[in-house]
Amino acid sequence: xxxxxxxxxxxxxxxxxxxxxxxxxxxxxxxxxxxxxxxxxxxxxxxxxxxxxxxxxxxxxxxxxxxxxxxxxxxxxxxxxxxxxxxxxxxxxxxxxxxxxxxxxxxxxxxxxxxxxxxxxxxxxxxxxxxxxxxxxxxxxxxxxxxxxxxxxxxxxxxxxxxxxxxxxxxxxxxxxxxxxxxxxxxxxxxxxxxxxxxxxxxxxxxxxxxxxxxxxxxxxxxxxxxxxxxxxxxxxxxxxxxxxxxxxxxxxxxxxxxxxxxxxxxxxxxxxxxxxxxxxxxxxx
Amino acid sequence: xxxxxxxxxxxxxxxxxxxxxxxxxxxxxxxxxxxxxxxxxxxxxxxxxxxxxxxxxxxxxxxxxxxxxxxxxxxxxxxxxxxxxxxxxxxxxxxxxxxxxxxxxxxxxxxxxxxxxxxxxxxxxxxxxxxxxxxxxxxxxxxxxxxxxxxxxxxxxxxxxxxxxxxxxxxxxxxxxxxxxxxxxxxxxxxxxxxxxxxxxxxxxxxxxxxxxxxxxxxxxxxxxxxxxxxxxxxxxxxxxxxxxxxxxxxxxxxxxxxxxxxxxxxxxxxxxxxxxxxxxxxxxxxxxxxxxxxx
Numbered sequence: 001x002x003x004x005x006x007x008x009x010x011x012x013x014x015x016x017x018x019x020x021x022x023x024x025x026x027x028x029x030x031x032x033x034x035x036x037x038x039x040x041x042x043x044x045x046x047x048x049x050x051x052x053x054x055x056x057x058x059x060x061x062x063x064x065x066x067x068x069x070x071x072x073x074x075x076x077x078x079x080x081x082x083x084x085x086x087x088x089x090x091x092x093x094x095x096x097x098x099x100x101x102x103x104x105x106x107x108x109x110x111x112x113x114x115x116x117x118x119x120x121x122x123x124x125x126x127x128x129x130x131x132x133x134x135x136x137x138x139x140x141x142x143x144x145x146x147x148x149x150x151x152x153x154x155x156x157x158x159x160x161x162x163x164x165x166x167x168x169x170x171x172x173x174x175x176x177x178x179x180x181x182x183x184x185x186x187x188x189x190x191x192x193x194x195x196x197x198x199x200x201x202x203x204x205x206x207x208x209x210x211x212x213x214x215x216x217x218x219x220x221x222x223x224x225x226x227x228x229x230x231x232x233x234x235x236x237x238x239x240x241x242x243x244x245x246x247x248x249x250x251x252x253x254x255x256x257x258x259x260x261x262x263x264x265x266x267x268x269x270x271x272x273x274x275x276x277x278x279x280x281x282x283x284x285x286x
Numbered sequence: 287x288x289x290x291x292x293x294x295x296x297x298x299x300x301x302x303x304x305x306x307x308x309x310x311x312x313x314x315x316x317x318x319x320x321x322x323x324x325x326x327x328x329x330x331x332x333x334x335x336x337x338x339x340x341x342x343x344x345x346x347x348x349x350x351x352x353x354x355x356x357x358x359x360x361x362x363x364x365x366x367x368x369x370x371x372x373x374x375x376x377x378x379x380x381x382x383x384x385x386x387x388x389x390x391x392x393x394x395x396x397x398x399x400x401x402x403x404x405x406x407x408x409x410x411x412x413x414x415x416x417x418x419x420x421x422x423x424x425x426x427x428x429x430x431x432x433x434x435x436x437x438x439x440x441x442x443x444x445x446x447x448x449x450x451x452x453x454x455x456x457x458x459x460x461x462x463x464x465x466x467x468x469x470x471x472x473x474x475x476x477x478x479x480x481x482x483x484x485x486x487x488x489x490x491x492x493x494x495x496x497x498x499x500x501x502x503x504x505x506x507x508x509x510x511x512x513x514x515x516x517x518x519x520x521x522x523x524x525x526x527x528x529x530x531x532x533x534x535x536x537x538x539x540x541x542x543x544x545x546x547x548x549x550x551x552x553x554x555x556x557x558x559x560x561x562x563x564x565x566x567x568x569x570x571x572x573x574x575x576x577x578x579x580x581x582x
Contacts, residue, residue, distance in 0.1 A: 057460050077463040086464040092488070093454075093461040096480035106477070110466030140484055154465060 005030040006162065006193055007054055011063035014049055023049035025217040027063070033161070036184065036194045038204035038225065041214035041238055047197045050214070051164050054195070055084035067162075082111055085160035089167040091151030095139040100131055100150055103139050107158040118157075125153040128186065129179060145176040152183060162193045169200045181207065202243045205229070205271040213238060230269040245276050252280075294354065295449040297417045303345035307516055308419035309427040310524030315411040317531025322407045325538035326547055328396070331403035334534075338410030347417040354413065355406075360571030362402055366564035369398030370557075375547070382554045395557050396547055398564075421445045426514045435508055443493075447486075455482050 012027040024046050031037060039047045052058040053065045056077045065072045072080060088094055097103040104125050108118040126135055129149045134142050139150050152168065168180045184207045187194050198204055204211065204225060211228040213221035221227075221234050228234060229242040230250070241247070249270035270276040303311070318334060325331065342351040373379055373394035380392040425442040429435065455478065462477045497503075538544050552560070 052460075055464055057464065077460075078466050081464050081466040086461075088457075088461045088464070090457075092485055093458045093481055094465070096462075096477045106467075107465040158465065 004032060005066075006033045006068060007031040008066040008069075009050075009053070009063065010066070012050075012053065012060050012065060013062040014046075014053065014058060015061045022217050024053075024060075027219060029212070029219065029222070031162075031193060031195070033193055034188070034191050036188055036207055036209045037196065037212060038208035038210070039195065039197045039212045039214065040199070040201070040204065040228075040240055042240075045214040045238075046217040047214050048166060049217075051086070051166070051195055051197055054162065054164060055086050056080045057086070078110070081107075081158065081160070083160055084162040084164065085155040085158050086164045087152050087155050087166060087168065089170065091139075091144075091147040094151045094154060095147060098138060099136050100139055100142070101126075101135045103150055103154050104157050107154055111158060121157040121159065125157045128156070128183075129153045144171065145173050148172060149176055149179060152180075156183070160192075162195065163187050165194065165196045165198070167198055167200075168196065169198065169203055177203070201229075201241065201246075205243045205246065213240075225271060226269045229271070243271065245273050246271055249276055249279065294413070294416065294452075295445075296420055297347045297350050299346040299418070301344065301346040301418065303341060303347075303414065303418040306418075306523055307427060307514060307520035308415065308424040309431065309516075310520050310527055311415045311419060312424070312427075313524050314527035314531065315408075315415045317527055317535070318411040319408050321531050321535045321538070322404045324535045325544065326397070326400040326404075327538060327544045328399050328403055328546070328550075330534070330538065330544065331400060331407055335403055335407045335410060338407060338414065341414045342410060345414060345418050347414065350417060351410075351413055358409075360568050362405055363564040363568045363571075365401045365405075366395060366398035367561060367568065369401065370394040370561045373397045374401075380551075382552075382557050390557065390561055392551060392557065393547065395552060395560055396550060399560075416445065420512070422510070422512045423514045426510045426512050429508065429510070430514070436503065439502075447489075450489075451482060451486060454485055458482055458485075 007030070009027045009029040012024055012029075013022070014024040015022050027046075027050060029050075039051065041047050049058060053060060053072065054067065056072045056075060059073045067075075067080065067083060095103055097106060101122060104122045105118050108121050113121070126132055129152065131146070131149065131153060134146060134150075139147055142150070148168075148171075152165070155163070165180070165184075168183075169177045172180070181203065184194055184196065188207075194207075196204065196208065208225050211221070211223060211225045212219055213228055213234055215238050220237070221231065223231075229246045234240075235242060242250075246269060249268065253268070268275075268279050270279055318338075321334065322331065342348055369375075370390045371388045371394060373391050375393040375397045379394065382390045382392055384390075421442045424445070425438055428438045428441070433441075458478050458481045461481075467477055
């Protein structure tokens, strides 16, 4: 364990009092600054319970979660929100203001920023998320995908160091999904740490540098997306399906290019269409 | 965020109370409701309340019941304080002590105590019924005795919506805290209440469309996945319940000596002690609640 970790979980256990359900069982984890992490696993595997410990929404039943070396159990959610932003899966749980603008100003106001800073952050968010024509709309009078963008923008205006996205692309149209991609890329460029809980393997294959796989309240794998998707045992035990292009690549390697593989060519797990084209082209050349 | 929701919902279990058909239990609770409104006698109300507590204890719902009482008891103590200075009772009133603009009256304390016990009689029996009966079983039972399907559906759906809305409120509160909302003051309520109410309205709208699309409101006999039978013990509980609560109600209505409102006199020290304890109890709860809200 290195001392540079931004978030560190030490023997983290969490048991929900209602129903006595063990949500997390002896989780040990380190997250470094500027990492882009995907957390995957079946429903009920403990993904959301884990990330809710990072901003103090859940407190450990035993063990510790440290943010910058400080125990999150000893800090209030409101304090932690300046460092750890959490975008909820359902935007309806977040939105309450009369206009989109007011909604975006809510977080920065709670942080005690000056009016000038609040306006600057609001305008940046409106521009980035393409909400210009909805700025005076009531958040409940815009479509669900747009509401989801407002939810993300309302956390973006707080400029936290860690950005947690819970199922950001679920139920979203193509435009909103592309905005999520752009958001993660921008956060990466700004040096933020992004933790994305998702069932969208195409998204994670493209943006994540590290994948944490959970099953039955435990972490069963912590590796690059390429390694995780290449591991058929993990895929089967978690019933996760890799992106189609990755599956195609694996099948192709096994069935079509076996002679090449046997003759020394290293099989490659592809994560995108472009990678597949490049790999096939390279093999063709050989 | 765990622990925010108050568990007014069925508690899974297989106690003797869980095994009784919901209908006789409902009948019993209804009888207690009528009895509670028929009398102000603190001894009778206190005895019935104690029986209710015994039922909660032996039904495997004590922890959840106690959690609710823990929250509502200190709040309901204000009844004694407020009634002692402004009794909801026919004149004349007997003054015990005067502190500045406030005069404490004998009848007010009596009235406050009666109200408090009345509320706890009714809620205890109602909670025992709700916490030991599956909403769907209640639905089927009521349907069997000819309750209109739509009315029945509204009643049971309301019971099912309570825990859903409580969970929703808990999630919304988490979402607002994640954006740095300070959890204190009236202003803090707005960001949490708006999404819950809007969500509730949306949920009802979607539910009504969904119900219509599945032939809700059509004529003909309705069937159910759950089958609730009436055993001998269920009839027995129903009959005993009606006899006990009916008998009690008749007794308090027919026997004027049970009206202690003019005869029960608290010693001034005891009366002041009751008012003081109630006020301090409520204020202590208020301070502790604010402390927890601010700290959360």
